[in-house]
Amino acid sequence: MTKILNNHVLAADVGGTNTRMAIVTGNGDILTLLKKPTHCKNGRDEMIRFLVSFAREVIEKSNLPEEKICGMGIGFPGPLNAETGTIFNPPNLNGWDNVPLKDILEKELKMPVAIENDANAAALGEWWKGAGSGTGSLFCITLGTGVGGGMVLGGKVWHGASSIAGEIGHTTIIRDGIECTCGNTGCLEIYACSGGILKRVNDALLEEGDNGKFQPLTNLKEIDQMLIQGNEVVLKIIKETGVILGIAIANLANLLNPEVVVLFGGVTNLGANLIGPLKEEVKRRAFKKATESLRIEFSQLGDNSGILGAAKNILSRL
Amino acid sequence: MTKILNNHVLAADVGGTNTRMAIVTGNGDILTLLKKPTHCKNGRDEMIRFLVSFAREVIEKSNLPEEKICGMGIGFPGPLNAETGTIFNPPNLNGWDNVPLKDILEKELKMPVAIENDANAAALGEWWKGAGSGTGSLFCITLGTGVGGGMVLGGKVWHGASSIAGEIGHTTIIRDGIECTCGNTGCLEIYACSGGILKRVNDALLEEGDNGKFQPLTNLKEIDQMLIQGNEVVLKIIKETGVILGIAIANLANLLNPEVVVLFGGVTNLGANLIGPLKEEVKRRAFKKATESLRIEFSQLGDNSGILGAAKNILSRL
Numbered sequence: 001m002t003k004i005l006n007n008h009v010l011a012a013d014v015g016g017t018n019t020r021m022a023i024v025t026g027n028g029d030i031l032t033l034l035k036k037p038t039h040c041k042n043g044r045d046e047m048i049r050f051l052v053s054f055a056r057e058v059i060e061k062s063n064l065p066e067e068k069i070c071g072m073g074i075g076f077p078g079p080l081n082a083e084t085g086t087i088f089n090p091p092n093l094n095g096w097d098n099v100p101l102k103d104i105l106e107k108e109l110k111m112p113v114a115i116e117n118d119a120n121a122a123a124l125g126e127w128w129k130g131a132g133s134g135t136g137s138l139f140c141i142t143l144g145t146g147v148g149g150g151m152v153l154g155g156k157v158w159h160g161a162s163s164i165a166g167e168i169g170h171t172t173i174i175r176d177g178i179e180c181t182c183g184n185t186g187c188l189e190i191y192a193c194s195g196g197i198l199k200r201v202n203d204a205l206l207e208e209g210d211n212g213k214f215q216p217l218t219n220l221k222e223i224d225q226m227l228i229q230g231n232e233v234v235l236k237i238i239k240e241t242g243v244i245l246g247i248a249i250a251n252l253a254n255l256l257n258p259e260v261v262v263l264f265g266g267v268t269n270l271g272a273n274l275i276g277p278l279k280e281e282v283k284r285r286a287f288k289k290a291t292e293s294l295r296i297e298f299s300q301l302g303d304n305s306g307i308l309g310a311a312k313n314i315l316s317r318l
Numbered sequence: 319m320t321k322i323l324n325n326h327v328l329a330a331d332v333g334g335t336n337t338r339m340a341i342v343t344g345n346g347d348i349l350t351l352l353k354k355p356t357h358c359k360n361g362r363d364e365m366i367r368f369l370v371s372f373a374r375e376v377i378e379k380s381n382l383p384e385e386k387i388c389g390m391g392i393g394f395p396g397p398l399n400a401e402t403g404t405i406f407n408p409p410n411l412n413g414w415d416n417v418p419l420k421d422i423l424e425k426e427l428k429m430p431v432a433i434e435n436d437a438n439a440a441a442l443g444e445w446w447k448g449a450g451s452g453t454g455s456l457f458c459i460t461l462g463t464g465v466g467g468g469m470v471l472g473g474k475v476w477h478g479a480s481s482i483a484g485e486i487g488h489t490t491i492i493r494d495g496i497e498c499t500c501g502n503t504g505c506l507e508i509y510a511c512s513g514g515i516l517k518r519v520n521d522a523l524l525e526e527g528d529n530g531k532f533q534p535l536t537n538l539k540e541i542d543q544m545l546i547q548g549n550e551v552v553l554k555i556i557k558e559t560g561v562i563l564g565i566a567i568a569n570l571a572n573l574l575n576p577e578v579v580v581l582f583g584g585v586t587n588l589g590a591n592l593i594g595p596l597k598e599e600v601k602r603r604a605f606k607k608a609t610e611s612l613r614i615e616f617s618q619l620g621d622n623s624g625i626l627g628a629a630k631n632i633l634s635r636l
Contacts, residue, residue: 079607137479149573158471160575161455162611171569172603175492184568184603250502251489251569255467257478285490285502289397293480 008064009314010055010072010111013121013306014038016092020303021054023062023069024311028129030304032062043095052108071112072105073314075121075306081163082313085115114314118306119166120157122299123150125309126262130300135259139252140305141168143245143267147189151258157313169193173247191244194220194267201226201237208233220266227273235273242274246281253286253294264299326382327632328373328390328429331439331624332356334410338621339372341380341387342629346447348622350380361413370426389430390423391632393439393624399481400631403433432632436624437484438475440617441468443627444580448618453577457570458623459486461563461585465507469576475631487511491565509562512538512585519544519555526551538584545591553591560592564599571604571612582617 007026012019015038022033034057039050051074059069077090085102105113116124123132123140132138132152142148147169151158158165169189170182177186178196190196201223202216217223226234249261267274275296283291299305325344330337333356340351352375357368369392377387395408403420423431434442441450441458450456450470460466465487469476476483487507488500495504496514508514519541520534535541544552567579585592593614601609617623 135479153471153476154474156472158574160608161453161577162575162607164605164607165573165575167572167575167605167608170572170605172565173490173493175565182605247490247493252573254485254488255483255570255573256476257480257483257485259479287482287485287488287500289480289482290478290485 007070007315007318008062008068009070009311009318010058010109011307011311011314012051012055012072012074013118013303013310014051014074014076015118016040016077016090019051019054020307021058022307023058023064024073024308026315028308028311030307032058033307034058034061040093044093044099047093048101048104048108051105055105055109069111070318071114071314072109073121073310073312074101074105074113074115075118075310076101076115078117078119079164080115080117082114082116082120082157082159085113087115112314112318114310114317116157116310116313117150117163119148120150120159121309121313122264122305123152123166123262123309124157124312125301125305125307126260126264126299127152127155127309128312129308130305131262131295131297132260137256137258138260138262139166139168139256139258140262140264140299141245141249142265143192143194143263144265145194147193151256153256153258168248168252171248171251173244188244188248192241192248192267197223197237197241197267197270200241201234204233204237220269224270227270238270238273239277241270242277243281245274246278247285249278249296250282250285253282253290257290257293259293260295260297262297262299264305268298325388325633325636326380326386327388327629327636328376328427329625329629329632330369330373330390330392331436331621331628332369332392332394333436334358334395334408337369337372338625339376340625341376341382342391342626344633346626346629348625350376351625352376352379358411362411362417365411366419366422366426369423373423373427387429388636389432389632390427391439391628391630392419392423392431392433393436393628394419394433396435396437397482398433398435400432400434400438400475400477403431405433430632430636432628432635434475434628434631435468435481437466438468438477439627439631440582440623441470441484441580441627442475442630443619443623443625444578444582444617445470445473445627446630447626448623449580449613449615450578455574455576456578456580457484457486457574457576458580458582458617459563459567460583461510461512461581462583463512465511469574471574471576486566486570489566489569491562506562506566510559510566510585515541515555515559515585515588518559519552522551522555538587542588545588556588556591557595559588560595561599563592564596565603567596567614568600568603571600571608575608575611577611578613578615580615580617582623586616
């Protein structure tokens, strides 16, 4: 298991829609990056075959001798156990239930494999080569169709007692707030995920009244368009979303006192109208000693954070 | 600096009112435990002299040869830097401003010294020999005149980027809630500290109306008395306090996923009327995977948690 020679590794960012795979060097350079729709409709066996053949294709296209590729790192939709490499039951994947994916892939590919959940992989990537490079602690918040999180404390991903640490999206911000998909009320996610923002914007626009001509907005770009047009109703909801995110990050600052919070995902494209109120609220609520040592930054690696985190994860285990 | 022989250490739990000092063995046995009022009214020099002479007295009374005492661990009111052993400016102590206490005491006592803030020392003590013994992660919440916290993750105290991690008392639970002493609104502390509970109980009793004969309650024992008498107004406030603590701990469970949360301090004496609603709220709000792996427990070491944590801190550095 110690073909460490030049420390090239395979790295994959596996999603329910697309999978990206690449060769990554020990320095974090990305070579031979390929992207494919994930074959997962017919369950786990199809998806495992897809991952194995995709891996072989990337190795072949890299023109590297096989012995130079020392292992494979994977960012995979959670929940999963990163120590054993077992996938529990990801809500977006059919037929996965306690699958020992690490063991299966190690046998197929004949190299060590390390698996991390996608949010943690993104955090590890940003810590290694992105917005948190050189820091002692980082919390990465993904603002997309859901709100996820992952943290690197003292150079290591913190998983918690049952591998679910990082779920900032399901911390309560508004005690008697909107009901969340998780069953709780007032979670960060239901306010700050793309669907939650769209719903609140559409509700507010509808309430504003438009003589029955109301066409609901369907994506964040349309929201951004209305912000550019100076729509006050939409602006109010986006600012409110920033404040709610700010409360969550202020709580994080006082509780964990991280050096960097990295914001990641489509919702961050709403830009200053979201981030301005967010930062003000953090400053207003958190201890000065916590905010003085805290940077709040956008992702520097974007789509590559998961790949680089997956690579770092296997590299640090070789 | 390596007189490790039998691994006896001096350990101190320093408070603004009292200081407790003892000899602790490498196995966590407490010998020669003494308690004195802290001499600190006249500033730092007096307090340092007090600590040095108290330490010498404990060593003398222990009848141990000096070379068997390998170092000194101290739990001290924060904020402070546990790496350098520098005390910043504790709000309850006069004339302390960036004092290199570790260096000063090492010169005076001629042994290695390690300093940890009191909340972290209590957490480390409970992790080593108390309610969190044998676990991988523990969060300790002190419910007293304030609400503090400390955490042990993977066997180490997590300090954060500027040594203030653990401040769960100043996470926002009620967005537009009561104004807290820290300047924020709706912090856990203002609802769950002893003074905050008393104020809300007294406000509720006063509102209930008592023909001008109202005598405000002055301590938690009187609250407990009224609970025993079945006072519904008081019971409602205590249950509400449990719910608010439950929200904070549910957030902690989803964010950090610790194995044990230890509750500590005078407020825990309110017992089942507080803890019942607390546990229900955690179950209601946190992920099943987080609550299934979480124990919520009272402190097992009580007043000795700080001493044992201070001892463990120096022992693990020898």
